[in-house]
Amino acid sequence: MAIKQISVFLENRAGRLWELADELGKAGVNMRALSIGEAADFGVVRMIVNNPDAAQKMLTDAGFTVAETDVLAVEIPDVPGGLASVLGALKDSGINIEYAYAFVARVGEKAIVSMRVEDASAGEKSLVDAGFSLVDAQKLYTL
Amino acid sequence: MSKIWNPEYEQISHARLEELQLQRLQWVVKWAYERVPAYKQKFDAAGIKPKDVKKLGDLARLPFTTKDELKEDYPYGFFALPMNKIVRIHSTSGTTGTPVVVGYSRGDLNTWAELVARIVTAAGVTEDDLAQISFGYGMFTGGFGLHYGLERVGAAVLPASTGNTERQIRIMRDFGTTTLISTPTYALHLCEVADTMGVDLRKLPLRIGLFGSEPWSEGMRGEIQERMGILATDNYGLTEVMGPGVAGECEEQNGQHFNEDHFIPEIINPETGDVLPRGETGELVITTLTKEGFPMIRYRTRDLTYLMPDECPCGRTLVKMARVLGRTDDMLIIKGVNVFPSQIEQVLTEVEGVEPQYQIILKKKGVMNDIEVNVEMSEKFFPDAMRKLVEFERAIEARLQTVLGIYVKVNLVEPMSIERTGGKAKRVIDRRDA
Structure with a gap:
């Protein structure tokens, strides 16, 4: 049984993860699990949230690069x-x-x-x- | 095949062209010598009088004119007519310091419209077209230059100018624009914004694009043609010699026909100043043959290109100039290797999954120059697996290494994070002082 995970591509710069968390918070999205993978210049944040479809749409609208996996x-x-x-x-x-x-x-x-x-x-x-x-x-x- | 605007000159015989060029060269040299003190000084210092120009080959004996000289005589030092004979003034942006100010007589404006009419006709534009000019109107020659040439052809001109991209797309959609005039960078930006608005540009009446005012690549042309569903043509001009209309591509899309009855192009070795044989790459030098207000004798454009030796199937006999490969002053020397931003762009347009939007970060590594390239990920291509993203970066680095011969670090950045502007994109960020 598959669970929908939201992945977000983030540039490695100060405050960018905060912006992501802030958007989710303002939209009332709650995280169940969180993992961050990082390379030298970028990272991928993976999350399980309470409302994956809404979270994906909201983040895309806010200009984030999002994938659902x-x-x-x-x-x-x-x-x-x-x-x-x-x-x-x-x-x-x-x-x-x-x-x-x-x-x-x-x-x-x-x-x-x-x-x-x-x-x-x-x-x-x-x-x-x-x-x-x-x-x-x-x-x-x-x- | 589209028509030829002025067959008498665009299909002129070689012998007739040389005769015309010599006659006009002798006129302009005398005109400039007698009216512009800077030319008189330069010619006198070189020991040459206007009467010494007896054949076309004598052009190579005349001194070059550089942008720095034009800046030194800011604003009007190189004007060959008093202000009561000047009817228009334009200038360069001055992003590299003092701008260059140029003036046009009534006759110059007439010639300008004629030459732009030639290049827009060569690209396939007719009186049936609606041409949206998304070049800035103002001191920049792009907007007004295309404007009067398109009007002369009889196209309906939409003077949209730059900025407010969503409105530009609404105009395209609602007014039925068939021809777009812009920088190639702005054309790609229009594609991106159209995507976000849910407008499919390929389904609109848009059919031709004339792109200029910055170097671009074949890959970028392919991308624009694909995303807009148009024929994208290149054209060339610069403020110092006139503006757009100096040269432009026909529908063959293989070289820009140089309006040789009004300008003589030469290709020189930028280091020695020697004239190179046809087909060799070097710096383009232009002499204006008919300009009254602002004659230019052997102006060094700093653009690198070559003149193509082949005949064109379109029937025009005017020589073709290849796409501008870069500018002598854009050339970066990295670890002893010459690198042009246009080469990096060409690689990126061939890689699936990135936007051809990039920025070159110039750094110091010890005493050597080093570059990194920031590349925008495509919205549509985001593999969730970290490994794939890293492999993807490595693949781009490998391609760049093959083409440039040096290792260049690639950084993936978020879509739309590199600044787009209506004018020329800033492709090189110099952080050598940081």
């Missing part, structure tokens, strides 16, 4: 070795992870990790087959 959100046991167990399932299926980041929130005893894999449906299958639960989109947006 499907990612998988997996519940993992919040114990040492928890992440390794999930990654093991993907490794055994030969699925490469492009990037992954953890959620701020926890659901009960579980932590959540969001990941982008090469082949989403194969990735989902291998995780479900290995006994992991994918988080429902609606549940995630309203955490």
Whole structure:
């Protein structure tokens, strides 16, 4: 089950991330998870938000370069070795992870990790087959 | 194929042209010598009198005229007529210091309109066209120069001038503009703004573009033609010798026919001043043959180009000048290699996923000059994966290295973050003092 992630291209200059956060705040968009990847001169901010479609439109209108990407959100046991167990399932299926980041929130005893894999449906299958639960989109947006 | 505005001169025989050029050269040399003290001094210092010009080859013996000399005699030192015979004054922008001020007699304005009529006709414009002039009207020669030439052809002129891009696009859409006159940079800006307004320029009656006043590339031409659905032609002129109308492309889009009955073009080695054979690249030098108000003898344009030896299928016999490759003073020397902004632009227009909007940042690395290029990402092309973005930057760097022969760091920047203006884009930012 795919989760909609919002990615934003940002030039590496002072205040630009603030401008992004400020726009989201003014529009009442709440972030569920956030990750920032950086190269020398630019960065990509990836977010799971409570209202991805509205966030994408609003950011595009505000002049940001935005992409919507499907990612998988997996519940993992919040114990040492928890992440390794999930990654093991993907490794055994030969699925490469492009990037992954953890959620701020926890659901009960579980932590959540969001990941982008090469082949989403194969990735989902291998995780479900290995006994992991994918988080429902609606549940995630309203955490 | 479109018609030829003035077949008598645009299809003149070589022998007749040489005869006419010599007669006019002898006139202008005498005219300038007798009326402009600066020319008299220069000629006297070189030991040449107007009567020494006996054949066209004697042109090479005359001293050059430089922009610095025109600036020294600011504002009216090079005027060959008193103000009661001058009916129009234009000037350069003065972005590099003192502007150059030029004056036109009534006869000069008549010639100017005639020569612009030739180049717009060569591009395919007729009396049926609606021509939107998105060049600045003012001291800049572009707006008024095209204006009177287009009127002479009988086209309906829309003097839109620069700025208010959304309004420009509404005029194009609602008035049914068929011909656009602007800088190539501004044409691309119009495409971008039209996109945001949801206007598809390809579906409008727009069919011809005449672009000039800054160097551009074949790649940029392709991009403009594709996004506007038009035939985009190049034309050449400069304030010091007249303005637009000096040379212009025909529909073959392969070189700009030089109005040789009114101007003699020469290509010289910019370092030695020697005249180069036809086909070799060097600095363009222009002598005006009929200008009364502001005659120019061997004016060094600082534009780098070459004269094409081939005959044109369009039937015009006037020599063709290649696209301006750059300016002698735009040339950057980076790690001992000559680099022109136009080469960088050509590479960028061939890369999918970037806008041909760029800025060259000139820096000091130790004692050497170094450049970085800021390139705008395209809105439509944004791979979410960091790795792809970095690979993309590397790919552009590799292309630049192949073309330029040196490594140039590329920085991806956000769309629309490089400033667009109605006039000439500022492509080089000098941070060597920073």
